[in-house]
Amino acid sequence: MQIETPEVPTAHTQFYERQAVAWEQAEAEFSSRTWPFLIVGDVSQWARTWLPAGLVDASPAELDAAYVRGELPYIPYAPYARFTEAVIAKAAEDGIVVLPVPGRLTSTYVHRDDVTERQIAKGYGLHVADSAVLEIRSAAGVIWEGELGSSEGSRLHGAAAIERIVHQVIDTFAHVRPFLHYAWDKDHQPNTRPRQQ
Numbered sequence: 001m002q003i004e005t006p007e008v009p010t011a012h013t014q015f016y017e018r019q020a021v022a023w024e025q026a027e028a029e030f031s032s033r034t035w036p037f038l039i040v041g042d043v044s045q046w047a048r049t050w051l052p053a054g055l056v057d058a059s060p061a062e063l064d065a066a067y068v069r070g071e072l073p074y075i076p077y078a079p080y081a082r083f084t085e086a087v088i089a090k091a092a093e094d095g096i097v098v099l100p101v102p103g104r105l106t107s108t109y110v111h112r113d114d115v116t117e118r119q120i121a122k123g124y125g126l127h128v129a130d131s132a133v134l135e136i137r138s139a140a141g142v143i144w145e146g147e148l149g150s151s152e153g154s155r156l157h158g159a160a161a162i163e164r165i166v167h168q169v170i171d172t173f174a175h176v177r178p179f180l181h182y183a184w185d186k187d188h189q190p191n192t193r194p195r196q197q
Contacts, residue, residue, distance in 0.1 A: 022179055026133040037173035041096040043166045047159035050074035056158040060149030091166055102129040120145050126134035135181040137174035
């Protein structure tokens with residue numbers, strides 16, 4: 001007589017089962033509301049109110065460098081937050097950009113060249129503050145390298161560049177899709193120990 005032993009789920013099997021449950025929760029949260037990303041003010045005028053006099057004609061690269069050096073008093077440098085993300089956060093804080101829910105808008109994915117594997121475009125996402133599983137990703141397009149802060153191939157400067165950056169990023173959210181937030185299972189990943197309380 002042969003005795004069957006019950007199959008013991010592996011850590012990977014348990015991980016994928018938890019992931020399926022988390023994905024169902026994320027999809028339900030996504031479907032439960034609408035996701036309008038809005039610009040409700042004059043971005044160029046807003047940018048002129050905080051842009052230092054020495055940077056009114058700065059290119060996007062110069063604005064980025066000034067941000068990293070801490071030369072933008074109203075947008076202090078934050079490690080791991082790119083200039084674009086800091087500008088969008090400031091615009092949301094000041095009511096120029098209205099996010100559909102509280103959260104942090106950041107670049108969340110990239111497209112790479114098939115041959116060189118260099119980053120050629122960025123996509124953005126919103127980490128939803130009141131959800132442990134849901135991230136909203138832009139689905140209306142990506143911003144190609146060299147395009148940020150430009151208009152039809154021409155580099156813009158100062159407040160015009162900031163206005164273009166805000167519009168470029170928010171416009172990618174004309175269509176959105178749900179995504180599973182990267183930290184949904186941080187305490188239960190295979191081959192790692194749970195965090196100590």
